[in-house]
Amino acid sequence: MTRGTTGHNRLRRADRWLAAVHEGLLRSAADPLVVDLGYGASPVTTLELFARLRMVRRDLEVVGVEIDPERVAAASAYRKPGLDFRRGGFEIPGRPPLVIRAFNVLRQYPEAEAWRYWELMASRLQPGGLIVEGTCSEIGHRAVWVGLDPAGPRTLTFAARFGGIDKPSDLAERLPKTLIHRNVPGERVHAFLTDWDRAWAVSAPFGAYGARQRWIRAALLLSDSWPLHTSAPYGGTARWRLGELSLPWSALVS
Structure with missing residues (x-):
């Protein structure tokens, strides 16, 4: 279980990227289910993900997944049509999702385990699905994420708030576990x-x-x-x- 720290707009950059870059995937899927894995002590970033992706497709569904039952219970008050919360981990309970967003959940693991969990999550995807896995700073001004599928990692994206870095290599601290070393x-x-x-x-x-x-x-x-x-x-x-x-x-x- 992670510390669960989170905050409003912490994952805005990744949400914006997902909604724009993968708009075609979100619009064309027969079952547009998105999982927010490890949303933390507060479901705020899951609620924001739901609101942003619903602007792309009105029937899209989002499920927040957490390993801590108390966090799931606390988030249950925010359930509504198209938005749900359930207990689980990298095995991703429920039906196969189109997209899995997993932020700030793999940094605590050794590299070999991080690769294994990438593979486990990828095995749960719908055909043509996507994982967005990365890390960001506490307020989201610095972030790096990987876009991957069952065949492995495809893209790496760096994102920063202008003024939030002195030089690009400041983003190195946010590299994924499989690259940071x-x-x-x-x-x-x-x-x-x-x-x-x-x-x-x-x-x-x-x-x-x-x-x-x-x-x-x-x-x-x-x-x-x-x-x-x-x-x-x-x-x-x-x-x-x-x-x-x-x-x-x-x-x-x-």
């Missing part, structure tokens, strides 16, 4: 963050027009040497201007 010289993720810091420094003059313009310029420079997603739905100016940057998982794992 690789942030050392000689590893690709370390090289990527080093190059991103360099592009950020070179783009400093664009800061005169605001941190957003500096972020976009740094992303453009970085895309010359790294296979960033530079077009919709994962990348390009539309995503970069929100303080996001995504690239294929395979680019960071040698």
Whole structure:
């Protein structure tokens, strides 16, 4: 069981990404069930996920899953049509979901266990389903998440509030469990963050027009040497201007 700390809008960046980047998946599914795994001591982020995804599809359902029965009991007061809470863990009780969102739940595990739980969650997905697994800071200003499916991790997304970081590598503390220990010289993720810091420094003059313009310029420079997603739905100016940057998982794992 995790500490359960949470707060309003802590996962807003990941919710926004899911609703926009995977809008087609959410709209086309025959059974649009989304699971929020490990929502914590308060169901606030599950309620926010429900509200945001219901703007994409009105019949979408969200189920909050927690291992602590007291947290499930406390959340039961918020049940309503399309929104439910139940006890469970990585095995994901109930019918197979289309999407599993799991934030701040795997950092306490060794890497081998984290991989095993990725595989366990993926085995519960509907065909074509998606897992969004990541970590974020206490107030959500820094976040990194993986998009994965039964075949394994596909994308890695970095997201930050402008002004919430001094340099891009500040996001390293939010890397997923399967990457965070690789942030050392000689590893690709370390090289990527080093190059991103360099592009950020070179783009400093664009800061005169605001941190957003500096972020976009740094992303453009970085895309010359790294296979960033530079077009919709994962990348390009539309995503970069929100303080996001995504690239294929395979680019960071040698």
